[in-house]
Amino acid sequence: MTTVTRARGGWWHDFVCPTHGTELLEARGDAFVCTYGCELRGEPYASAWLVLEHQAAARLARTAARRFRRHGDPADQAQALAVVREFADYCAEITAEWNRDSESWMLQGKLFKQALTEAIWATQIADAVVVLADEPAARETMGAPVATMLGALLDTIVESRRVLVDDRDDLTSNYVAWLDAAGALITRALAALAAPTPHGDQERWIAQAVEHSAVALGQDGWEWEGSTYYHLFVLRAYLLTFAGADQAALDPALVRRLRRMVDVLVGFAGPDGRLPMLHDGPYDRLGVHLEVLEICVLAGQLWDGTGLDTVEAWARRRIGERHDGLEDLLDGWFSGTPLPAPGDVLDRGSVLFADVGYAVVRSEASSLQAVLDAGPHGGSHGHLDTLALYLYGDGVAWQPAPGVPPYGSALRRGHYARTTAHPTVRADDADQLESSARVERWEVDPATDTTLVQASSDEAIDGVLLERRVESIGGILVDVVRATTTDGSARSFTTAFRPAVPFEVVQHGDGWRTGWSGPAGRRLHGHHVADVASVLVDAPGRGPSDDPTVPLAVGDWTATAPSVTFVSVFAEADESPIASIGLNAGRLVIALADGRTLERELLP
Known part of the structure; x- marks a missing residue:
């Protein structure tokens, strides 16, 4: 039975429903279906599906080959050999020319639109060949056709790396790591077949990985x-x-x-x-x-x-x-x-990753974990989320980084990479700029179970200084956010809550309380107050990017002033241990349910 479809693959990121933003499920005849019943036909879905199909076939060959090595079932060996030979037969027809459907920004592939996709696929095929080549009979079955396929793949990898590193001067690209991985494994597979390795031995590729890791x-x-x-x-x-x-x-x-x-x-x-x-x-x-x-x-x-x-x-x-x-x-x-x-x-414990600017705040008294994004934008894969605060627990993502759907979805850049998708500050409802932040204070005291991180950015919003101070005190998380215009003019500032769980908002005194409902009755309690008149709106929004159509309540907390300070205090518990919070002479006063009081300074 034929395992491999004899057609070129496209770009798997196109395998996404344009209506719902979810990755498509499978092929049913000539239709590609989504979770919500959409049926899509033709391009770009057909060639995107072929990427997934070819990758699955390569994984099947790798799995069957290694299962044969472990258990010795001839059926596994036969299955792996069949897949490898079918790919070799098809590649013999197409490896003389580049894929004409490649887009201008891509590294051209042959079996796929992208050489990157080809490299990922090739690592699996090459590993299968290495394992199968343990047996002389299998080596003979693969023979010259498989060696020819591997040699042509290696030529593609070498040329793609030259274009990327020499022509484009982009040694730090993540593509380079995969081209080196493919080069190393293909070279190893050729050696296992006793075939020539015209581009050097595996040591060349390992040395290049050393070079890449030093700069990336x-x-x-x-x-x-x-x-x-x-x-x-x-x-x-x-x-x-x-x-x-x-x-x-x-x-x-x-x-x-x-x-x-x-x-x-x-x-x-x-x-x-x-x-x-x-x-x-x-x-x-x-x-x-x-x-x-x-x-x-x-x-x-x-x-x-x-x-x-x-x-x-x-x-x-x-x-x-x-x-x-x-x-x-x-x-x-x-x-x-x-x-x-x-x-x-x-x-x-709590940890600061200083170069990338991520602060992870933990407490011995609670599973609540906060991650502050105080780093650089991150190039083409960065989001407009400077000074965002993400919250996680044990078995629950309270306010997670949402990720992105497959890149072919308009929602990748249209929503998920934008500021509005993230729990951070925006001004006049506009996106932040590509920007960096700086961590100015980082203090950890295990003896008192406290961690404090303070960071700021004057690049994220033009003419505005953003500051955020996050402190964990024995399981209670204090979050202070301030936005200040540099020219003294009033602007509309919004700090966002982006839960991935059911979420409710109740006005309470001069502020608000939020309730976050996790699985198995888990609860996160939030207490919120600002230093100027403000409104916390419970609004409909999108959840994480694995299913953008799931409606979730989100919170947008807005105030219009030259400077505004938003203060939130969080605790994981069945009942909130916090009775109230308030601002008094530039200090935060937290009244606990057990009668104790905590006082903390706000941002100076």
Whole structure:
């Protein structure tokens, strides 16, 4: 039975419903359906579906090959060989010319619109070939056709990297990491077939990965764009590049960088292992959970301890019964023994990632975790969300970074990358500018279970200074936001609440109370007061980007003045431990239900 459709793939991001913004589900005959019953036909959906189909076929070949190695069922070997040979036969017809449907900004591919897509697909095919080539009979079955396909793929990878790095002078691009991963695995597969490797051996590609990591990562371990997904994307590419390498022989500087990348995930994850999806990236997608799982499995073979257990457990829960078992077959990825975990393994306290500007605020007394985005815009994958504050709990995303739908959706730039989608400040209902913020105070005191971060930006809104101060005090989270015009003129400022859970607002005295309802009866309580006349509106809005059509209540808190200070106090509990909050002579006074009083300074 034919497994591979003999047609070129397009761009998978086009596989999205233009009406609802959700990724399409599947092909039914010549129709492509969405969750809400839309039936779409023709382009760009057909070629986008082919990307997913070709990638799934490559994953099938990789899984079957590794399952055969583990269990020895000839049917698995036959299935893997059939897929690899069918791709080789089709590629023989098309690899002489570039894909004419590629868009001008893309690196041209041949089997796909993008060479990036081709590289991702090629890593899986090459890994399947390496495993299958263990047996002489299988090597003979693959033979010259497969070697020819791999050689042509390697030519594409080399040319694409030259265009990207030399012609476009873009060595920091995340594409480069994947071109190197594909080059390394294809080279390894050619060697396994005893075929020529005209572009050097695997060491060339590993050396290039070292070069890329030196310029694409900050000292805090983050990939320079500050997008959670692209951080994962690049880390996964690096780990794939080193297939078969001896851990002890890897460049020590590279190993340190990789460890910092892993520590980012450990330090950034929520209490349940959920990774906040800041900036571009799918909010909740099977493919991403599989990628996270692969990173956890491969990193767990590079070191004898990673701290990623909770992250891996979250990914496995989200994948559930949809898992085909591939990642559990990736044993022996490296040729040596795992390196000892460094002694300074990151703990689960509050952490500031100084280069990317993300502050993660935690407390021993509560599962409530706050993430303040006080970093740079993040290039093409950045969002207009300077000084946004995201909130997570154990098993609940209270106010998460919303991610984006597939890029073919107008809602990516039309809503989710805009300021209105994020819990931050906008002026006169306009988007922020592409901007950077700066962290001015960072104080952590484990003895008193307190963390304080203060940050500001005078770039996000023209003529306005934005300041935000977030403090966790024994499980109570205090959030102070101030917007001030530099010329003394009054403007309309709005600070936003963007829950991903049912949300209600009640006016109370001089301020408001908000109730956030999580699963299994979980509750987050908010108490809110401003220093000038203001209105907190409970309005209809969109939730996270995995399903933009789900209506959720959101909050827009607006005041018109030359300067306004918005103060919110949050606590996770069945009943709020906070009786009231108020402002008195420039200080915040929090009256607790147990009779105690907390006083905190506002922004100076």
